[in-house]
Amino acid sequence: MKAVHFNIVLVAPEIPQNTGTIGRLAVATDATLHLIEPLGFSLEDKYVKRAGMDYWQHLDLRIYKDWQEFLEKNTPERMFFFSTKGEKRYWDTRYREHDYLVFGRESAGLPAEFYSAYADLLRTIPMPGTFNRSLNLANSVSIVFYEALRQNEALLDS
Numbered sequence: 001m002k003a004v005h006f007n008i009v010l011v012a013p014e015i016p017q018n019t020g021t022i023g024r025l026a027v028a029t030d031a032t033l034h035l036i037e038p039l040g041f042s043l044e045d046k047y048v049k050r051a052g053m054d055y056w057q058h059l060d061l062r063i064y065k066d067w068q069e070f071l072e073k074n075t076p077e078r079m080f081f082f083s084t085k086g087e088k089r090y091w092d093t094r095y096r097e098h099d100y101l102v103f104g105r106e107s108a109g110l111p112a113e114f115y116s117a118y119a120d121l122l123r124t125i126p127m128p129g130t131f132n133r134s135l136n137l138a139n140s141v142s143i144v145f146y147e148a149l150r151q152n153e154a155l156l157d158s
Contacts, residue, residue: 003030004152006095007076008141009102011067011110014040018106020056021138025145027055035063036070040105067111076100079121082144083109084134086124093123095148106137 008031013019019035026033043063064070079100080093095101104110115122125135125143134140 004097004149005030005032006145006148007032007034007074007098007100008145009034009036009070009079009100010105010137010141011036011102011114012038012040012105013137014106015137016041018137022141023059023061024055025138025142026060027058029145029149030060031145032060032062034070034074034100035061036067037063037065074100079118081110081114081118081122082125082140083115083122084124084127085109085115086122088123090123090125090144091147095151097152099148101141101144101148103137103141109134 006029008022008026010019010022010033013035019039019041023033025031062073064073077098078096079102080090080095081102081104082090083104102110104114123144125140127135135143
């Protein structure tokens with residue numbers, strides 16, 4: 001089975017267990033994980049390693065000092081940004097192989113300037129319940145990522 005390649009981008013993640021879990025997802029799906037500093041933890045943190053378990057050594061991990069360095073080193077053709085402030089639903093987007101799926105930090109989401117700079121690329125995960133908090137970052141990444149894989153399943157079978 002051929003893997004479909006996507007990029008997961010975390011901007012200033014704060015919780016090591018989330019990043020470890022997302023790293024494990026990236027290894028299991030042949031995705032690249034991009035981390036934009038500052039990180040709220042050390043990559044040597046035992047919680048990152050515990051969540052990533054023995055998968056962490058196989059992770060295609062790339063780290064950048066800031067958003068500008070990320071853009072300079074990758075020149076992404078297509079990016080989508082996920083936030084509770086988005087109006088378009090994540091499932092209404094047609095994802096393509098090599099897309100960059102960008103998520104903000106757990107406590108505050110994406111940097112404020114992203115909401116105007118990338119307004120047309122903002123997507124949201126609907127949360128129709130009465131609980132007024134957003135989903136866990138690792139869960140959000142998984143939800144969006146597997147929709148992108150589902151849409152590209154014909155590539156998986158080739």
